[in-house]
């Protein structure tokens with residue numbers, strides 16, 4: 001029967017990268033990529049928009065390391081807008097929420113205030129927010145013993161060095177060196193306080209020299225939005241989100257596409273649409289999306305394929321979508337099913353520009369939720385967004401259910417689980433990206449575009465698959481990038 005003439009579809013374990021002549025040392029391999037039309041990353045890795053994975057803490061850590069966190073949508077609109085702002089503010093050169101003193105406070109009061117706020121200096125402003133001076137712990141110290149009821153105006157430095165709103169890091173540092181100061185208030189034309197630049201802040205930013213930053217130097221952040229959630233989209237766009245991820249388990253759906261197209265036209269941020277897993281779906285999305293996300297059922301906590309009988313093995317899905325997307329110069333993100341760095345680089349070989357991972361990050365310190373111990377091992381909770389728990393705690397518009405009330409019975413497509421506790425995102429990303437760079441080295445490619453060109457797959461049998469894992473040995477020490485289960 002025609003019905004039984006079926007095409008083959010492959011996933012990670014079905015293929016390996018064919019080694020090729022190389023002049024590339026792994027640590028020289030450049031992983032710079034694009035996740036959407038105008039957003040570039042130095043690290044081609046995103047953390048999943050799931051309520052046990054990405055909130056602002058993880059998003060901040062991801063962006064500092066050069067990747068991108070995508071905030072989940074199991075929180076209400078105000079909450080997620082505040083989360084976006086937290087990420088955007090985290091590494092800002094100019095601090096906007098400044099602790100200030102008033103001239104007629106006593107020295108003692110200001111000392112206590114600075115202690116409580118965890119700062120060691122404060123601009124002194126009047127009721128109109130005009131900067132009158134600046135006071136630091138050093139200014140206060142001599143007063144505290146004998147004259148702690150003196151007013152701030154006595155103790156402050158009144159010849160204060162300020163900077164204009166458009167100051168950059170270099171100029172701020174120049175001012176600090178020249179005047180031997182550690183903080184510079186930022187003022188408008190009328191000398192009203194609009195922010196503060198600190199030496200500590202500048203040095204901290206320097207530590208993250210490959211961070212994902214927007215044009216004004218703030219960290220980048222992605223946000224998941226339901227295809228029909230116009231209000232959420234508008235709110236997070238307004239809050240400064242860099243990329244919106246229009247999130248649907250099956251985006252190749254007429255209503256979803258129509259709504260996503262409209263939503264994309266109304267926002268300033270780039271818009272990535274997904275998930276899809278076929279050429280035909282990609283052909284629809286390239287018309288309006290700034291990026292396409294691929295994955296129908298590969299996720300570790302996902303039961304879509306078992307429950308619905310539908311899906312597409314991930315290497316084939318990525319390759320098919322990338323065939324179409326690359327013709328339109330639209331980035332592709334491979335989402336789900338990645339367990340090892342080798343899987344991640346295979347996804348890129350298949351045509352993806354970046355990868356998204358859930359379980360890999362769910363066990364880190366920066367992911368929400370606490371560490372639990374079972375049988376002497378440490379874990380963190382990790383659950384599918386289409387699991388019973390996530391759908392019950394989510395608001396409406398969850399990507400795995402349509403028009404379902406919270407207390408209604410529904411058909412889950414995910415499970416609730418636990419994943420081994422892992423430590424910091426920084427060390428997890430170091431292993432992941434390092435392994436990907438080594439993969440680029442085996443293929444002899446120095447950049448992601450070159451790698452996509454050069455990479456070729458070979459097909460692996462199940463014997464070859466067994467051979468590839470540690471075998472016929474008992475592992476005695478855990479490797480930081482490999483666990484056999």
Ligand code: RVP
Nearest residue numbers: 048299300336337358359384385386414
């Ligand atoms: P993984 O990295 O294999 O844990 O997969 C994470 C991905 O799984 C998510 O980015 C999302 O696309 C998908 N997901 C999330 N929830 C569910 C579900 O409940 N079925 N699937």
